[in-house]
Amino acid sequence: MTAPLEYYIILSIMLFCIGIWGVLKSRNAIVIFMAIELMLNAVNLSLVAFASHIKRILSDLIQRMPAERIAELIESSTASGQVYVILVMTVAAAEAAVGLAIIISIHRMKDSVNVDDVNIMKW
Amino acid sequence: MIQLAPVFPLIGFLLNGLFNKKLGDRPAGLIGSASIFVSFGLSIWAFFLLIGLPEHARSIQCGWFDWIISGSFSAGFSFLYDPLSAVMMLVVTGVGFLIHVYSVGYMRGDGGYSRYFSYLNLFTFAMLMLVMSDNLILLYLGWEGVGLCSYLLIGFWFHKKSAADAGKKAFIVNRVGDFGFAIGVFLIFWTFAAAGHPTVNLSEIAHLAPEILVAGGGLVTLITLLLFLGATGKSAQIPLHVWLPDAMEGPTPVSALIHAATMVTAGVYMVARLSAVFILSPVTMAVIAITGVTTALFAATIGLVQNDIKRVLAYSTVSQLGYMFLACGVGAFASGIFHLMTHAFFKALLFLGAGSVMHALSGELDMRCMGDLKKRLPRTFAAMFIAALAISGAPLFSGFFSKDEILYNAFISDYGHPVLWGMGLLAAVLTAFYMFRLIFMTFFGSSRVKPDVEKHIHESPNIMTVPLIILAVLAVVGGYVGLPRALGGGAWFEKFLEPVFPGAHGAAAGTVSHSYTVEYLLMLASVAAAALGIMLAYMFYIRDPNRPKALAEKYGGIYKTLLNKYYIDEFYNVAIVRPIVAASLFLWNIVDVKIVDGIANGSAGAIGWFSGRFRMVQTGLVRNYALLFVLGVIALLGFMLFKQT
Numbered sequence: 001m002t003a004p005l006e007y008y009i010i011l012s013i014m015l016f017c018i019g020i021w022g023v024l025k026s027r028n029a030i031v032i033f034m035a036i037e038l039m040l041n042a043v044n045l046s047l048v049a050f051a052s053h054i055k056r057i058l059s060d061l062i063q064r065m066p067a068e069r070i071a072e073l074i075e076s077s078t079a080s081g082q083v084y085v086i087l088v089m090t091v092a093a094a095e096a097a098v099g100l101a102i103i104i105s106i107h108r109m110k111d112s113v114n115v116d117d118v119n120i121m122k123w
Numbered sequence: 124m125i126q127l128a129p130v131f132p133l134i135g136f137l138l139n140g141l142f143n144k145k146l147g148d149r150p151a152g153l154i155g156s157a158s159i160f161v162s163f164g165l166s167i168w169a170f171f172l173l174i175g176l177p178e179h180a181r182s183i184q185c186g187w188f189d190w191i192i193s194g195s196f197s198a199g200f201s202f203l204y205d206p207l208s209a210v211m212m213l214v215v216t217g218v219g220f221l222i223h224v225y226s227v228g229y230m231r232g233d234g235g236y237s238r239y240f241s242y243l244n245l246f247t248f249a250m251l252m253l254v255m256s257d258n259l260i261l262l263y264l265g266w267e268g269v270g271l272c273s274y275l276l277i278g279f280w281f282h283k284k285s286a287a288d289a290g291k292k293a294f295i296v297n298r299v300g301d302f303g304f305a306i307g308v309f310l311i312f313w314t315f316a317a318a319g320h321p322t323v324n325l326s327e328i329a330h331l332a333p334e335i336l337v338a339g340g341g342l343v344t345l346i347t348l349l350l351f352l353g354a355t356g357k358s359a360q361i362p363l364h365v366w367l368p369d370a371m372e373g374p375t376p377v378s379a380l381i382h383a384a385t386m387v388t389a390g391v392y393m394v395a396r397l398s399a400v401f402i403l404s405p406v407t408m409a410v411i412a413i414t415g416v417t418t419a420l421f422a423a424t425i426g427l428v429q430n431d432i433k434r435v436l437a438y439s440t441v442s443q444l445g446y447m448f449l450a451c452g453v454g455a456f457a458s459g460i461f462h463l464m465t466h467a468f469f470k471a472l473l474f475l476g477a478g479s480v481m482h483a484l485s486g487e488l489d490m491r492c493m494g495d496l497k498k499r500l501p502r503t504f505a506a507m508f509i510a511a512l513a514i515s516g517a518p519l520f521s522g523f524f525s526k527d528e529i530l531y532n533a534f535i536s537d538y539g540h541p542v543l544w545g546m547g548l549l550a551a552v553l554t555a556f557y558m559f560r561l562i563f564m565t566f567f568g569s570s571r572v573k574p575d576v577e578k579h580i581h582e583s584p585n586i587m588t589v590p591l592i593i594l595a596v597l598a599v600v601g602g603y604v605g606l607p608r609a610l611g612g613g614a615w616f617e618k619f620l621e622p623v624f625p626g627a628h629g630a631a632a633g634t635v636s637h638s639y640t641v642e643y644l645l646m647l648a649s650v651a652a653a654a655l656g657i658m659l660a661y662m663f664y665i666r667d668p669n670r671p672k673a674l675a676e677k678y679g680g681i682y683k684t685l686l687n688k689y690y691i692d693e694f695y696n697v698a699i700v701r702p703i704v705a706a707s708l709f710l711w712n713i714v715d716v717k718i719v720d721g722i723a724n725g726s727a728g729a730i731g732w733f734s735g736r737f738r739m740v741q742t743g744l745v746r747n748y749a750l751l752f753v754l755g756v757i758a759l760l761g762f763m764l765f766k767q768t
Contacts, residue, residue: 024750115745122743 005057008049015042029103029113033096040092044085051081125172125204126185128165128212129255131158132247139241148236152227155240159223159247163216170209174619181205181622182326184257191260196312196321203257203325207623210460211254211392214467218384219247221590225475226376228586229482233374239279243380246272250385254392259308259323262393266304266357269386270297276381277373289369296366300356304393307349311400314342329399338403347400347407350393351414358390358444360418365692367441371433375478378433383440383474384467391447391463395456398624402454408538412452416533416546419445421689423553427560428675428685431488432477435561439514440470442550446529449547453539455532457620461605462525468601469513469522472594476507479583479591480565485576490561495570500582504566506591511562513598515555516653521602526551527649528607531642544645548652555656563664609639609646 019042022035050057062070107113135158139151146154173181186201202208223243230239249268256262271294278290312323318335322328336343354360359367370382381387394401394411401407419442426438443466450459481487483500497504513522530551534544570577582588605616663670675682684690 020753024746024753027746118745119743121741123738123741 005049005053008053009046012042012046012049015039015045027114027116029106029115032115033099033103036099037092037096040088044088047081047085047088051079051085054081124185125165125169125183125255126187126202128162128169128216129248129251131161132244132251134158135244136241136248139237139244143237143241146237148231151237151240152223155244156220156223156227158244159216159220162247162251163213163220166209166212166216169204170213173204173206173209179622186257194321196316196323198258198260198323200261201257202255204255205623206620207392207395207460208255210464210620211388212251214388214464215247215250215254215385218467218471218594219243219250219380221593222376222380222384222471222475225379225478225587225590226374228584229376229478230374235279239276239374242272242275242279243377246276246381246386250389253389257325259311259325259328262325262396263305263308266353266389266393267301269381269389270294270301270357273297273370273381273386276377277370279373279377283372286372289366289372293366293370296363297356300353300363302352303349303356304353307346307353310342310346310349314346325396328397332399332403336400336403339405340403343400344404344406347397347404348410350397350400351407351411354390354394354448355414356390357393358387358448359441360390360414360445360448361421362691364418364422364441365695368434368437368688371431371437375433375474375481378437379471379474379478382437383470387440387444388447388463388467391444391451391459394448394451395460395624398451398456401451405538408452408454410452412449412533412538412540412543415445415448415450415452416543416550417445418442419449419550420546420553421445423550423557425685425688426557427553428682430491432480432490432493432561432565433474433488435490435557436470436473436477439473439554439557442554443470443514445550446526446547449533449543450529453533453536453543455529455536456624457617458525458528458532460620461616462529465513465521465525465598465601468594469510469520469598472506472510472591472598473514475587475591475594476503476510479503479587480507482583482587483580484572485579487573487576490564492571492573492576493565494568494572495566496572496580497566499580500566502582502588502591506588506595507566508562509595510598511558513602515558515656516551516649517657518650519599521598521600523649523653524602524605524607527646528605530649531645534645535641548648551649551652552656552659555653556660559657559660560664563660567665568668607642609642 016039019035019037019039022038023032026032026035058073065073103113106118110117135154138154139146143151169183173183183204184201185204186199189197189199191198223240226239226243230236233239246269249265249272251265253262253265253269256265274290274294277293278287280286281290308323311328312321315322315328315331315335318331320327320331320335322331336346356363367382367387371378373381401411422438422441422445426435426442429435429438443462447459447462447466450456450462480493480496480500480503483496483503484493487493509520513520516523516526530544530547533539533547534541572580605614607614663674687693
């Protein structure tokens, strides 16, 4: 909380890029899934960072806004980022379940999890 | 009421054409003949109506409907009925009716019986349009219509290659002439419109021509030469005469009607109708006269040696048409029309008679396989003998009066010349010769008929011989309406047509009475010419039948040239037909197949090639797709960032 917002954002970006690199580079389907989870969590991190620093961000904005709206705005925004993170985690979990089920059926067919082997739908 | 005259043939055409399966043969012939008969009746009634009017006011206008109206220009489906139209209508419907009746018998048993009558009716409709029209556009419609029907009827037995080819040849050669005619019509309209009178109405053109067109000028000469080109094609003059002999592939009554009495006379009619314009160009008049008399002589020489009975008659038609143009060229338009009328009688008679002979001999055409038919086909013989006398110009027959008029005018007219007269006289000798050669070879001498044909020789049924008799009577008396003053007559025919040809030089219509000496002398010369021709034919084919063969062997080169029609068809084939066919093949194989199809197929091929390259994007590898996602996101972000700055 005492670290500046920028550090959290930079960390988030770095994690996201590592995730992308992992998706593009690896041939193993499981590793690709792990990288996808990494990307999702990077985004979660940035959301939570914004949520906790929101008071400080908004205090700049307060001077320019009418009084009753200010209290309403402060109340509602504190929780938004955190709620959104919960939703993202839920989606990530569901998607991981489905994806792993697909990988298992591919493995049953081909006896490998190399994504390069799944290339029938080509020209 | 006059405007109803073309309606009946049109109805006949539609009925026979559309319902020929249901109607059957008997009604088809009946409908075809009856429609022409009604038109004939109307023509007669209209004629009497016309002579009831005073001389200078003999012009009736009526019509069906307004056809083309554009600004101040209008051309209607409207008719002009004056003495010239009256004569033409009577000839077309009268002779046409007789030929229809004859055809009922001649074409019996033919598979295309009702098709035949529908075409004949369509032809009569188009011909009536042509002669009744009051403007050049409707005339052109009739002109093209008769050309079309000529094609349809020449190629009537279209399964026969020679007939189909002859039909095509007739149509194409006609087209060459029609091209000139069309340009001539356009030029007339253009000139008249530029002078403030945008009209194609025939009466207006005749009245305005002397003012608008400079007499003797280049423009009027060009116009009239182009119009004459059209007449050349339609009326088979040199150099577009080549289709007429081949047109004999059609049924004989067709040859009688279309290629003797009516269609081929359309050219003469057109020249006569536009006489006011032709008069303005002495150059063209000379061209017409020279072309006419040259064709007359030329065709007569070819007719001397032909062995096919119909070919002789075809060349005879070309020759006689030459006489008609000679008359028009020397300014004697009325004489030209007079000869047109008498020619219709005796030429139709000759053709129908030849048809009768062919019918008796089961279709034999070659005169070398005929002979000694005088007693066995008495009526046909009598009719054809009369016709031959008429065409040779034997005195007292119709042909004598009309041909003599022409030769006389060729001699004395301002537009004429003794040389033209001389050539015409020579052609008359040849005419008499080849005509009586035909008669002697067909009806006299020893029978050279093939044995299996000989058994079936029979005189034709009444339905065929009665028209022959009627035409024979006309061939005898038809000329007396034009009996010249020199012989005590009143030259009624020329007088009747006088209002139509103002300014034309007609010897018989003149009020100045000049001495008839020249006329008598020339008449004597004509009679002598006819007698000479007949006598020569007698010597060659009755007294000494071996003489023709001996002569042919002695002058083998000339004989062969004449027999092969001066090789003109071969010349046209090499000079015109082959280059055009070669050009067509080039356009087909190279331009159409290679270039046009190449472009069409090539564009399709190009698209195919591009598609082939583009589909390589779908590699099927998930990682490639993911890479593209990422690149796309980067591009989008970059775009948004740069837009911000």
